Amino acid sequence: MERIKGLIFDLDGTIIDNDDDYMELMLHRVGRDLGYDFNLCHARELWYAIDSESRDNVIKRWGCDPDKFWTVFNRYENIDEKLRSTYLHEDAAILKGLDVPKGIVTHTSYDHTDMLLKMVGMRQYFNPIIACTEDTGYKPSPLPIIYCVVDMKLKPEEVAYVGDTLSDIMAAQNAGVRSIYINRFKRPIRTTPDYEIDSLEKLLDIVSN
Known part of the structure; x- marks a missing residue:
């Protein structure tokens, strides 16, 4: 097996995260406009979508139209x-000293990813950043990776590829890269991912081996 010479990361839930208050506020706003009583449990289910192929599947399971949901969500999202x-x-923080090329593949827009990584002091450690779009496809499509x-x-x-959801791991498998479930x-x-870890610090062992 080839030695791992590069790592690609999901962003939200893998490197950064958001406070519960923000997640709950966003879902409350969307639910208010669309006639749903969304709460923090819904927010966590959507944000992490751990065992779903996509967040759209989660939204459909709630009986809500994903296109309408994201139209309202994007209207309220404020960077x-x-x-x-x-x-x-x-x-x-361990990634700062991990001496291999590191990229990002995320559903977050490029501009927002750039700002978020700068805010947490991590922008200089990742290149390239691939923001999923209709042109690139969305995970679990292999194309962004x-x-x-x-x-x-x-x-x-x-x-x-390191990610925290089923769609992340499926995207890695579809792209023919190794999958690491954080x-x-x-x-x-x-x-079944190639590796399952409970801390990004364990990437040191995976890369060194």
Whole structure:
């Protein structure tokens, strides 16, 4: 097996996260406009979508139309509010000293990703950043990860993708890179990743081996 020469990361839930108050506020706003009584439990289910292929599947399960949901959500999303509620996972600090190329593949827009990483002092450690769009496809599509691998000038078998949801792991598997499930909260997942870790600090052992 090839040694891992590059790492690609999901953003939200993997490197950074948001306070519960922000998540609950956003879902309350959307629910108020669409006639749903969304609460913090809904917010957590959507934000982490641990065992769903996509957040749209979660929204459909609630009986809500995903297109209408995201139209309202995007109308209310405010980067200043999100910045104030964003924090860096403590174990992500280890990435500063991890001497391999590191990229990002995320559903968060490029501009917001850039601002969020700068705010937590991590922007300089990641290049490239691939923000999923209709053109690139959305996870679990393999295309965003493939674009990132090509940009890093590596082969798929030399790269691992680190994420915290089923769609992350499926995207890695579909792209032919190794999958690393960061499972800080002991949540089961309906697939078998190549590696499962409870802290990003354990990436040191994976990369060194």
